[in-house]
Structure formats: structure tokens, C-alpha cells
Amino acid sequence: MERPLTEYIQPGRPPLDLKGYEMTGGYAAVRKVLRGMSPAEVQQQVRDSNLKGRGGAGFNTGMKWSFVPMGRDAPGPKYLIANADEMEPGTFKDRLLMEGNPHQLIEGMILSAYAIQASVSYIFLRWAYRQAAQLLRKSMEEAYAAGYLGRNILGSGYNLDMHLHTGVGRYMCGEETALLNALEGKRATPRAKPPFPQVSGLFGKPTIVNNVETLCCIPHIVNKGAAWFKGLSYSEDSGGTKIYGASGKVKRPGAWELPMGVTLRQLLEEHAGGMKDGFTLKGVLPGGASTDFLTIDHLDVKMDYTSVAAAGSRLGTGTMVVMDDATCPVGFVHNLQHFFAQESCGWCTPCREGLPWVEKILLSIERGEGREEDMQLLHMHTRLLGPGNTFCALAPGAMEPLQSALKYFGEDFQRHIKNKKCPY
CATH class of the missing domain: 1.20.1440.230 (NADH-ubiquinone oxidoreductase 51kDa subunit, iron-sulphur binding domain)
Incomplete structure (x- = not known):
């Protein structure tokens, strides 16, 4: 696996600046796309990669993009939004990506916006992620100065502006239509569907809302191809890697980027180190607070969307909350x-x-x-x-x-x- 999402994310080390990111191949995907790929080709490549939304819904990302009206007669402007609200209890993976490699998110957003021909993009960030906000602002300034954002990006004629919006800290804003209302300055309540945001979203215009982890996958798919991305997975259910996490009374709580489809047993025993001494596993919420419990009988379930659903729960965010036998x-x-x-x-x-x-x-x-x-x-x-x-x-x-x-x-x-x- 080349250049995984978390390769350059190390505790205690500041994230790469623009020059450092470029030295590792950063923004090569933007150059590749703007110099020789059509929006339809980018959409198809992402669709073929079987990248499914990493925010919990698990819908094919390229297919979601395909619902956006395209062509000269399509309404505009179009919007691309990164959902970085991450208010689900037990969930903490997107924070690692934004604080560890902010330019990766920005590049993923540029590519995704180009694929739907969006001219404006927003990062909707959880209020408490102050370090992420500081790093993202700095990285966006660097990207503007280098010509990766703004007007006529790299001489291609494509324009994209990017803004950082800090939310007020409501879990409801994780729902994409409530997020859109919040961005418009309204009460964060969900909207009726249809119409769906892909047709009528922010300010009534075509809009795509994607999770941070989803967007961070896009540069790697563009650089290495759909087949390469699918080959990273242990499962036919979904391509690529996944950032899994575990919190609770395990010996090594944390987050790990692993092939999609590793088993619950592998996550708990090999990566989280098993339960702390004196504690026994009682149950696991496999994908954050809003998922059904799995038990010790489910340890060999593959952690992909289909397998976890068949076991009676949802993969959700893939960040497990582990409950031990001493917890009520x-x-x-x-x-x-x-x-x-x-x-x-x-x-x-x-x-x-x-x-x-x-x-x-x-x-x-x-x-x-x-x-x-x-x-x-x-x-x-x-x-x-x-x-x-x-x-x-x-x-x-x-x-x-x-x-x-x-x-x-x-x-x-x-x-x-x-x-x-x-x-x-």
C-alpha cells in the first residue's frame, strides 16, 4: 500500500507544510486532473474504485456525485462541502486527518469539486477542533498562494474558492441537510427529501456533502487508479482502507488505518491489544454511539458495511466503543x-x-x-x-x-x- 492516508501523521510531529506535502507527491492528482481528465472521467474513476462514504452511510461516492446536474444548462453555482462536524460520541478519526495532513483534505476537495464542477467549497468544522481550524486556515492560505485555489487554477480555467465554517457544536449538524441550513444561517433542522442536496442543496443549488475521510481518499484514487484502490481491501463490499478506532478499557486505545474488511477480533486483539487486565469484553458499538451492540459471539465478523449489517448492526464510522464486564x-x-x-x-x-x-x-x-x-x-x-x-x-x-x-x-x-x- 503506497501513501496511506495516515502515513505522514505521527504523534508530536507537526503536519507537512505545502512544500513538504508537494515533496511527497501532494497536489500531483490536481495537476493530473486539470491537465487531462474530464469531470466525467474523475466521477467514473471514483465510482469504479468502490469508495463508499466513510461518514457512516456507506453509499458509493462516485454514484452520489453522478446525481449532480452537469453540462452548460446545469444550475449554478454548485457547492462541495466537507462534513467535519464529527460530533458522534466515540468518533475521532477525522480530527487525526485534519490535524495530521490538512493539505490532503484540501486536495481531495479540489478534485471532488472539479468532478461536479463546483465553484465554491466549504469545510464545516466542529467548534472544538481549534487546532484543526488553525492548521486548515494556514494550509488554505498556502494553497491559494500556490495557485491551487482561486481563479484559473494552474492555468486550467477552473475556479474554486474554499471557506472554513466553524459550527456551534450541535450533533444535528452532522445530518447533511441540517448542515446546509446551518451554513445558510438558519436553525439546524433537517430538510424533507426530495429534493436531494445533489439537485437542490445549499441556497437551492446543486450540492455534494462528503465526509472528511472520504475526501482524503480521492487524491490516492486519482493517482493510483480504481483497481489499485479496490485491491487494498479485504472485502468485495467496499474498496480501499478504513480508519478504525477503539475506545474503552482496551490496552491500546487509538485509531489505525487498515484494509477494509478486517475482523472485529483483529481490531480488538491485534491492534487494540485486547482488554485491560482484569476486564472481559461484554459488548462493542462498532461504529460510534448510534450503532447496535455486537458481542463476543461476533468477533469474527468482517468490519465492512455488508458484514456488520448482516450481524445486526452498522459499520457507521468504524470507531468502536468497547464496553467491559465491569460497566453497567x-x-x-x-x-x-x-x-x-x-x-x-x-x-x-x-x-x-x-x-x-x-x-x-x-x-x-x-x-x-x-x-x-x-x-x-x-x-x-x-x-x-x-x-x-x-x-x-x-x-x-x-x-x-x-x-x-x-x-x-x-x-x-x-x-x-x-x-x-x-x-x-
Whole structure:
């Protein structure tokens, strides 16, 4: 594998400046595209690479781009947006990319914007990522000065402006249409679909929103080709590498760039070093807080979109939250539901009213005040707040850890209710 996404990201070492990035082959893909590839060719190459969105949805990136109207009669301006909000609990991979190699993201955005003929781009950044913001501003200034951004880039006639927008810290902004409303200065609530952003997005114009990790893959695909990228993967489900992570009571918490499709066992035992001494694995949220638990019975599941879905969960961001046998599942899930209840935008009734209700029920169970009928209420909420019953995916995502906790750790809930206390 040549030049993986994280090759030049080392703890304690500042990221490469423009000159250093160029010395490693940086911006070669931009030169290649602007001097000899059409937007349609870039789109097709990315589509053939089987790059799937690394933000959690797992949709083919090139196919997503293909829905943008093209040609002289297409409405404009068009927009390309990097979703760098990264507010999902347990998720921290995009921060590593932005702080470790900001020019890689900028190059990926230039290529992606060219592929859809966008003339304006934004990085929508989480407010707390202050170091990333500083580094991105500096790198963007360098890119403008070198002619990689602005008007008539490298004499090609292609124009692209790039802006950094810092969000106010709402989880809801991770949903792409809520992000668009926030960029427009409106309340961050999701929009009805259709129309989809590819046709009518920011300010009513064609817009593509891609995750940071997704965009960072684009220069490598352009330089090395679709077949090379697909060959990096262990899985036919998706091409390329993936930044996986693990947090919790493991010996080596962190993040690692690995071929797509490594097993859960490999991640936990080989890379995370296994559980800390004295602790046993009880469950794993494989892709952040809004995914279903997997258990010790799922250790040989491949960490790709299809395999994890077949096991009853979602790959999501690929950054695992590991729960040990000394952690109370009820308290664990209550903490997540408290977060989701706070972060609801309040737009639809099931999410606005249902999530606080779920949070209060779990709190009462954790305090030893639970009742038998609470179990029925929780099961009811996992159905009524599930897919198809809310305006967006926030509440259904919040229900995933709850419904799987009830499935796998139901005895823990019953012990709380029966013994009138938390047994942990």
C-alpha cells in the first residue's frame, strides 16, 4: 500500500507544510486532473474504485456525485462541502486527518469539486477542533498562494474558492441537510427529501456533502487508479482502507488505518491489544454511539458495511466503543440517551418527546426505581422511534444501542428492577 492516508501523521510531529506535502507527491492528482481528465472521467474513476462514504452511510461516492446536474444548462453555482462536524460520541478519526495532513483534505476537495464542477467549497468544522481550524486556515492560505485555489487554477480555467465554517457544536449538524441550513444561517433542522442536496442543496443549488475521510481518499484514487484502490481491501463490499478506532478499557486505545474488511477480533486483539487486565469484553458499538451492540459471539465478523449489517448492526464510522464486564449496560445506554435527548433539534414530536422519556426511564431503572412495565415502554419506544417514524435518522440511531442492549443484556435491566439497585 503506497501513501496511506495516515502515513505522514505521527504523534508530536507537526503536519507537512505545502512544500513538504508537494515533496511527497501532494497536489500531483490536481495537476493530473486539470491537465487531462474530464469531470466525467474523475466521477467514473471514483465510482469504479468502490469508495463508499466513510461518514457512516456507506453509499458509493462516485454514484452520489453522478446525481449532480452537469453540462452548460446545469444550475449554478454548485457547492462541495466537507462534513467535519464529527460530533458522534466515540468518533475521532477525522480530527487525526485534519490535524495530521490538512493539505490532503484540501486536495481531495479540489478534485471532488472539479468532478461536479463546483465553484465554491466549504469545510464545516466542529467548534472544538481549534487546532484543526488553525492548521486548515494556514494550509488554505498556502494553497491559494500556490495557485491551487482561486481563479484559473494552474492555468486550467477552473475556479474554486474554499471557506472554513466553524459550527456551534450541535450533533444535528452532522445530518447533511441540517448542515446546509446551518451554513445558510438558519436553525439546524433537517430538510424533507426530495429534493436531494445533489439537485437542490445549499441556497437551492446543486450540492455534494462528503465526509472528511472520504475526501482524503480521492487524491490516492486519482493517482493510483480504481483497481489499485479496490485491491487494498479485504472485502468485495467496499474498496480501499478504513480508519478504525477503539475506545474503552482496551490496552491500546487509538485509531489505525487498515484494509477494509478486517475482523472485529483483529481490531480488538491485534491492534487494540485486547482488554485491560482484569476486564472481559461484554459488548462493542462498532461504529460510534448510534450503532447496535455486537458481542463476543461476533468477533469474527468482517468490519465492512455488508458484514456488520448482516450481524445486526452498522459499520457507521468504524470507531468502536468497547464496553467491559465491569460497566453497567443500563448506565452506559442511559448516558448515550441523555446525549441524544439533548441533541434533538426538536423538529418532530417522536424525537423531541420520546428521547427525553426514554432517558428518564433508564435513569429511574439505574437508580433502582424501575418497574416491570418500564421494559415494555422501552421496547415500545425502540419501535415508535425507529426508521420511518421520525423526520430524520437521529432518533432511529439513538434507538440502536438501546434495542440491542435490551436484546443482549436484558438480564441486567431485570436485575436492576428486581433488586431495586444497580448491581455494578
